[in-house]
């Protein structure tokens with residue numbers, strides 16, 4: 148495979164209560180395959196890019212299921228290692244109205260979390276790659292996850308492959324061990340060319356407050372990040388205002404060293420599934436970044452892909468390029 152995006156991270160199974168139900172009210176849960184980096188990979192593959200997944204899965208029917216779903220999305224799964232052990236899981240209790248959804252992780256000791264850098268052939272998976280995508284979830288898994296993220300980044304640097312890093316801050320994971328997210332994430336960000344994250348993520352990284360939603364605050368944060376991280380070329384973020392669980396207002400923003408563009412806000416009502424929408428945003432942005440597009444069309448594609456994901460159940464956005472290009476903020480009637 149040549150010219151692919153390599154996605155590195157844990158693939159999970161999600162077990163979700165049906166719409167609006169509490170766990171205590173359910174006898175059955177819906178199972179889908181997810182995981183932040185896998186979601187970005189499935190989105191990019193659906194948009195027509197070559198994508199390879201680098202991870203490790205259990206040699207069980209659960210691992211088979213995860214690999215089959217990625218393969219069906221068009222992702223190259225040949226570099227996925229298999230070994231005895233457990234699958235990382237997460238449980239989603241679906242919110243409704245003013246009651247937000249909540250997530251319970253059950254992923255400690257998974258095959259991926261227990262892996263060592265030597266369990267992966269980074270150099271071979273990166274051969275011919277245009278980009279390595281990873282996120283702040285891998286180092287949040289514990290000291291072993293930090294070692295994995297560092298090894299992936301070092302291998303990409305050695306191979307001259309640019310890196311996209313999605314902050315994906317997960318307090319539940321960082322708080323579960325004696326972690327120092329600022330120093331770990333700041334160190335990884337030194338190697339990033341593309342950052343998916345907003346002014347609050349930059350605040351965490353730099354230890355400076357950039358609160359407030361005004362556009363100039365966001366620009367100030369972006370410029371501080373460009374100064375702190377020498378390789379960084381592009382920062383992509385969303386501005387999300389939550390009205391209730393089924394209604395958000397979302398804008399997309401792209402900052403480069405010398406330009407910024409923030410789209411108009413889109414009213415997203417009747418949300419079917421909010422999980423994975425950040426990853427869909429990343430996929431939409433990278434889709435255009437890989438084409439060398441300008442800030443305006445990159446922001447628009449990120450916005451369109453994340454808005455479209457809100458209409459789809461599951462973690463992954465499997466919408467193709469034609470529908471992405473045809474997206475209009477006012478929706479439309481049945482196409483026939």
Ligand SMILES: O=C(O)C(=O)C[C@H](O)[C@H](O)COP(=O)(O)O
Pocket residue numbers: 159181182183184186237284317421422423424425426427462
């Ligand atoms: O939390 C994790 O570790 C996961 O990987 C599970 C989900 O697949 C992603 O969290 C989705 O992320 P969003 O696109 O930000 O909703």
